[in-house]
Amino acid sequence: NAGVTQTPKFRVLKTGQSMTLLCAQDMNHEYMYWYRQDPGMGLRLIHYSVGEGTTAKGEVPDGYNVSRLKKQNFLLGLESAAPSQTSVYFCASSLVGNYEQYFGPGTRLTVT
Amino acid sequence: GENVEQHPSTLSVQEGDSAVIKCTYSDSASNYFPWYKQELGKRPQLIIDIRSNVGEKKDQRIAVTLNKTAKHFSLHITETQPEDSAVYFCAASKAADSGYALNFGKGTSLLVTP
Numbered sequence: 001n002a003g004v005t006q007t008p009k010f011r012v013l014k015t016g017q018s019m020t021l022l023c024a025q026d027m028n029h030e031y032m033y034w035y036r037q038d039p040g041m042g043l044r045l046i047h048y049s050v051g052e053g054t055t056a057k058g059e060v061p062d063g064y065n066v067s068r069l070k071k072q073n074f075l076l077g078l079e080s081a082a083p084s085q086t087s088v089y090f091c092a093s094s095l096v097g098n099y100e101q102y103f104g105p106g107t108r109l110t111v112t
Numbered sequence: 113g114e115n116v117e118q119h120p121s122t123l124s125v126q127e128g129d130s131a132v133i134k135c136t137y138s139d140s141a142s143n144y145f146p147w148y149k150q151e152l153g154k155r156p157q158l159i160i161d162i163r164s165n166v167g168e169k170k171d172q173r174i175a176v177t178l179n180k181t182a183k184h185f186s187l188h189i190t191e192t193q194p195e196d197s198a199v200y201f202c203a204a205s206k207a208a209d210s211g212y213a214l215n216f217g218k219g220t221s222l223l224v225t226p
Contacts, residue, residue: 040219043214045215058213094212098212103156103157104155105154105155
């Protein structure tokens, strides 16, 4: 049981490049979330999903897109990366009706 | 939307002393209040949580109190140890209409000196 995993662990992008971050969970959780963490800012919600095929915007969705084609995977896409998207990205998941969220190890993204 | 404020941003205590971190929230519909500990370079780890129908919860050296009327909650760590040094985040959540998403405070960096 791997829990929540994230791919890749680190990435450096140039401004304007695109990439996809993958979050996978093997706990059969319905709910999945993407957060970003910046120094002194805590974690902020980007997008979330309450089930396969459904997504919703969080607090800071601009510049990101998401997809939940399979229950166990939640993808975060950056179509045209900007230096302001330099951050650590955490994925999390939870069971239906259960508030507790389980976090992945994070992806450190640098956009130059 | 929900606004969670956390104080202090940094806290330094001597080993064995107590540490208290306070948070306030703005949305009276919030009903779940977790606390996370994050060590450098690691993922946030849930250490304790409380629901709005409970005023206090304790787990060994850690306790959380909730005042729904005042919309604030606090983390209390007693008999602090150097391994308690980390960044602590409070958060608030309401139910299904937001997918149980968490709104985090900005964190408190706790340093416990021997």
